[in-house]
Amino acid sequence: MADPLAPPGTSADPFISLRGITKVYGAGPTAFQALKGVDLDVAQGDFVAVMGPSGSGKSTAMNIIGCLDVPTSGAFLFRGIHVETLTQDQRALLRRRYLGFVFQGFNLLSRTSALENVELPLLYRGDPKTQRRDAAMAALDKVGLREWWDHTPAELSGGQQQRVAIARAIVTNPDVLLADEPTGNLDSARSVEIMELLASLNRDAGITVLMVTHEPDMAEFARTIVHFKDGLVDRVETNGVTGAH
Numbered sequence: 001m002a003d004p005l006a007p008p009g010t011s012a013d014p015f016i017s018l019r020g021i022t023k024v025y026g027a028g029p030t031a032f033q034a035l036k037g038v039d040l041d042v043a044q045g046d047f048v049a050v051m052g053p054s055g056s057g058k059s060t061a062m063n064i065i066g067c068l069d070v071p072t073s074g075a076f077l078f079r080g081i082h083v084e085t086l087t088q089d090q091r092a093l094l095r096r097r098y099l100g101f102v103f104q105g106f107n108l109l110s111r112t113s114a115l116e117n118v119e120l121p122l123l124y125r126g127d128p129k130t131q132r133r134d135a136a137m138a139a140l141d142k143v144g145l146r147e148w149w150d151h152t153p154a155e156l157s158g159g160q161q162q163r164v165a166i167a168r169a170i171v172t173n174p175d176v177l178l179a180d181e182p183t184g185n186l187d188s189a190r191s192v193e194i195m196e197l198l199a200s201l202n203r204d205a206g207i208t209v210l211m212v213t214h215e216p217d218m219a220e221f222a223r224t225i226v227h228f229k230d231g232l233v234d235r236v237e238t239n240g241v242t243g244a245h
């Protein structure tokens with residue numbers, strides 16, 4: 001049987017494409033339309049900041065792009081694959097194969113060393129031990145924490161914990177890194193360090209980065225800024241040039 005997750009498309013296909021995406025939570029009189037017909041393209045290798053007021057639909061859109069949730073209607077294409085037609089298991093596979101996630105609260109296992117935290121996605125994937133260790137050490141090296149491999153999260157600063165979380169997100173060599181307010185729990189100096197790390201992963205490793213942020217200073221690190229408003233993309237800025245959507 002053909003692999004449903006093999007990109008069927010040509011290089012002409014947009015890397016990530018949302019067309020008329022709607023999302024309704026609940027049903028009947030309490031139903032709430034969080035997304036009202038979102039159109040958005042993201043080019044491979046872009047660094048995108050997603051901004052907008054609380055409740056404007058940023059997390060809902062990120063959950064759909066992260067294959068964690070499905071739209072109520074509309075098409076979501078990732079490398080030419082119609083994700084909205086996949087089963088839950090196929091979406092989970094797609095997530096593991098192509099995507100990495102970073103969260104505001106780091107989400108590390110507290111009693112577990114930095115190295116073991118970074119190894120986890122490889123453990124779930126069934127990689128053998130030596131391969132896991134080598135890949136996790138290489139990822140810790142990329143985030144500047146090779147010497148801290150045996151420390152638990154409590155023995156690391158907030159900025160270091162977020163670096164471990166980023167190492168865990170990149171250890172599988174994802175195409176896309178999805179970051180939900182990655183600097184929300186950090187002071188401004190640590191926030192800038194995390195943004196410089198994300199920018200270098202984008203620039204040097206070619207990872208496409210999509211990041212939700214409320215902070216304009218952090219959004220400045222991105223190449224493209226997507227502004228959500230009332231469940232729609234309101235405008236997209238590229239390199240300081242504003243274009244109405």
Ligand SMILES: Nc1ncnc2c1ncn2[C@@H]1O[C@H](COP(=O)(O)OP(=O)(O)OP(=O)(O)O)[C@@H](O)[C@H]1O
Binds near residue numbers: 057059
């Ligand atoms: N599971 C859910 N059930 C019902 N309503 C929901 C659910 N998830 C989100 N919503 C609603 O959908 C709207 C959009 O939420 P979403 O989390 O996408 O916004 P956001 O822009 O990410 O906000 P924030 O910046 O506060 O995280 C909000 O009004 C929210 O209350």
